[in-house]
Amino acid sequence: LRIGTLQRIEGRPQLEPADYSRGLFCSPQAALFVPAANRTLASFKGPRLYTYDRTGGMSWTVPYLAGVAALGWQLDPSIKPREMVQLWRETAAKTAVGPVIDPPALIAAIHKRG
Numbered sequence: 001l002r003i004g005t006l007q008r009i010e011g012r013p014q015l016e017p018a019d020y021s022r023g024l025f026c027s028p029q030a031a032l033f034v035p036a037a038n039r040t041l042a043s044f045k046g047p048r049l050y051t052y053d054r055t056g057g058m059s060w061t062v063p064y065l066a067g068v069a070a071l072g073w074q075l076d077p078s079i080k081p082r083e084m085v086q087l088w089r090e091t092a093a094k095t096a097v098g099p100v101i102d103p104p105a106l107i108a109a110i111h112k113r114g
């Protein structure tokens with residue numbers, strides 16, 4: 001699965017897939033896009049400090065996808081990894097940027113499976 005990154009369009013509320021554009025580190029052949037920018041995270045400068053990062057790379061997509069998969073497996077542990085990837089694709093929001101992972105749609109599809 002080729003993954004692409006998204007970053008928020010400045011001034012947009014970050015609520016809908018249309019609020020994002022292709023990230024700096026994005027494969028032109030991406031089959032699925034994942035938000036990978038505009039995040040607050042723990043800082044390396046101290047245990048009680050945080051930093052805001054406007055750009056993210058492909059390494060940010062892996063924990064995001066793992067978390068989305070974990071949500072799905074909580075609902076149905078019998079889903080095979082390949083099935084999870086297929087569900088990501090089937091439930092992705094169709095946008096001008098391309099298909100964007102849609103966790104609420106994924107959860108709804110797993111609920112429908114029974």
